[in-house]
Structure formats: C-alpha cells, structure tokens
Amino acid sequence: MDDLPLAGKIALVTGASRGIGRAIAERLARDGAKIVAAARTKDALDSLVTALPGSGHRAVTMDVADAPSIERGLDDAGAIDLLISNAGIAESKPYDRTDDAMFFRLFEVNALASARLARRLVPGMIARGFGRVVVVASNAGLSGYSYTSAYCASKHAVVGWMRAVAHEVARTPVTVNAVCPGWVDTDMAGDAASRIAQKTGRTTDDARATLAAMSPQNRMITPGEVAHLVATLCHEDARGIHGQALALDGGQLMR
Numbered sequence: 001m002d003d004l005p006l007a008g009k010i011a012l013v014t015g016a017s018r019g020i021g022r023a024i025a026e027r028l029a030r031d032g033a034k035i036v037a038a039a040r041t042k043d044a045l046d047s048l049v050t051a052l053p054g055s056g057h058r059a060v061t062m063d064v065a066d067a068p069s070i071e072r073g074l075d076d077a078g079a080i081d082l083l084i085s086n087a088g089i090a091e092s093k094p095y096d097r098t099d100d101a102m103f104f105r106l107f108e109v110n111a112l113a114s115a116r117l118a119r120r121l122v123p124g125m126i127a128r129g130f131g132r133v134v135v136v137a138s139n140a141g142l143s144g145y146s147y148t149s150a151y152c153a154s155k156h157a158v159v160g161w162m163r164a165v166a167h168e169v170a171r172t173p174v175t176v177n178a179v180c181p182g183w184v185d186t187d188m189a190g191d192a193a194s195r196i197a198q199k200t201g202r203t204t205d206d207a208r209a210t211l212a213a214m215s216p217q218n219r220m221i222t223p224g225e226v227a228h229l230v231a232t233l234c235h236e237d238a239r240g241i242h243g244q245a246l247a248l249d250g251g252q253l254m255r
C-alpha cells in the first residue's frame with residue numbers, strides 16, 4: 001500500500017453514500033487514501049466503509065445543509081488532506097416558478113457547504129504542508145440549461161467561490177479545483193429522466209436517451225470517470241493544476 005499514489009493521505013468525501021461520491025471513495029481508497037465517508041444515510045456509509053480496500057476508513061454522518069451538523073462531523077473527522085466536496089442536490093422548475101426556498105435549498109448544499117468545509121479544513125492543510133480541495137460542480141456551473149436556473153446558479157456560485165479561493169491560497173501547498181461533469185449515470189440522472197418522462201408523456205428510456213444525446217459522445221459519463229479525474233487532481237504531481245473548472249462532458253461545451 002505504501003507505494004500507492006495517495007498512501008498516507010486522509011480524504012473526506014461528502015455525498016459518499018451513493019453515485020459519484022461512492023465511486024470517488026472507492027477510487028481514492030484503491031489509490032491508498034484512508035476515507036472519511038460523509039452523508040446523511042448511515043447504513044449506506046457503513047456498508048461502503050466495510051467494502052473499501054485497505055484499512056482505517058470511517059463513516060461520518062453529516063448533513064451539509066446544516067452548519068452545526070458539518071461542525072460535528074468535522075470534529076469527528078479529524079485532520080483531512082483531501083477535501084472532496086461532492087454532495088449535491090438537483091431540482092428543476094421554470095424560472096418563473098423557482099421560488100426563494102428552492103434557491104436557498106440548492107445554494108446551501110451545492111455552494112455554501114464547500115465554503116463551510118474548506119474554511120475549517122484548509123488552514124490545517126496549509127499548516128501540515130499539503131492539501132487538495134476538489135469540488136464536484138457540474139457543466140451547469142459553466143453554462144446555462146433550461147428549467148434549472150437555481151441549480152445552474154448554485155453551480156456557477158461554487159465555481160466562482162473555487163476560483164476566488166484558488167487565488168487566496170495559490171502561494172500555499174494546497175490546490176483548489178472543480179470538476180464539471182455533464183450527465184452522469186446515477187440516481188440524480190435517473191430522477192431527471194423520470195421527471196421529463198412524467199411531464200412529457202415519453203418513456204423514461206426515451207428521456208434518458210435525450211439526456212445522453214446532449215453529449216457529442218451520445219452517452220452519459222460514468223461515476224468512475226469522475227472519480228478518475230478527482231483522483232488525478234489529488235496526486236502530488238497534479239500540483240500545477242490549480243483554480244481550474246474542468247469540464248468532463250464528452251465535449252458538450254467544446255467550441
């Protein structure tokens with residue numbers, strides 16, 4: 001294990017109970033990191049931690065929409081070298097039916113949580129001489145999409161936050177980046193396909209095909225592909241990649 005690229009590193013992965021976060025936890029553990037897996041669903045975290053390769057992994061119950069819950073979770077987590085702020089939620093409505101409450105819900109989880117986590121953890125990374133912050137944003141943080149104004153705004157917000165913090169910590173041993181996937185084959189994409197099917201009367205398979213067709217590669221990204229990019233950004237030799245919002249969407253946003 002000692003010669004693995006992330007040996008000796010401790011990674012906090014939020015939203016680790018399923019989907020992209022689970023794949024990131026599995027990948028970072030395969031690369032030698034010890035995982036602190038965070039989410040609200042304790043059973044799913046416990047079964048993940050048991051199944052991860054290596055030893056010393058832990059589950060921490062944390063609701064990233066709730067500041068005291070984040071503080072309690074971080075008290076349990078201890079020192080962290082790799083912060084992977086992945087937990088996220090999606091909701092869709094036309095702009096004129098998107099109310100304040102929906103904005104607040106999405107901003108708290110998709111944007112503010114990263115700021116709350118980083119301001120507690122990054123000073124310790126700087127003091128110990130190494131750190132990585134990777135936010136799982138979205139290509140909706142780089143472009144607009146119909147019926148998702150609050151989601152797009154929250155993801156643009158976290159990308160803007162990441163860019164500002166990257167300036168502040170550029171002279172330290174910490175890097176800060178965002179990965180911006182297109183549609184990824186998880187529950188979140190499945191729920192979006194179901195909502196489209198319900199609203200349009202099309203089949204869920206048809207709706208999924210429409211989402212996949214938004215990529216020039218005509219497919220959804222896999223959780224493992226997102227995990228691969230996150231792991232790469234965490235490696236020592238990714239030191240020069242800093243302040244970047246990296247699209248991972250099969251070329252959807254290429255010019």
Ligand SMILES: NC(=O)c1ccc[n+]([C@@H]2O[C@H](COP(=O)([O-])OP(=O)(O)OC[C@H]3O[C@@H](n4cnc5c(N)ncnc54)[C@H](OP(=O)(O)O)[C@@H]3O)[C@@H](O)[C@H]2O)c1
Binds near residue numbers: 017021087090183
């Ligand atoms: N799937 C896509 O197409 C796609 C595309 C681009 C970007 N993304 C982004 O990728 C990230 C992961 O998405 P996913 O597709 O894996 O979604 P998912 O399958 O719905 O999983 C979401 C994860 O976030 C956790 N979570 C949600 N609200 C939370 C809260 N208040 N506190 C703590 N944890 C919370 C969930 O755990 P619990 O329910 O157990 O708390 C779960 O582990 C999100 O930020 C999402 O916006 C997804």
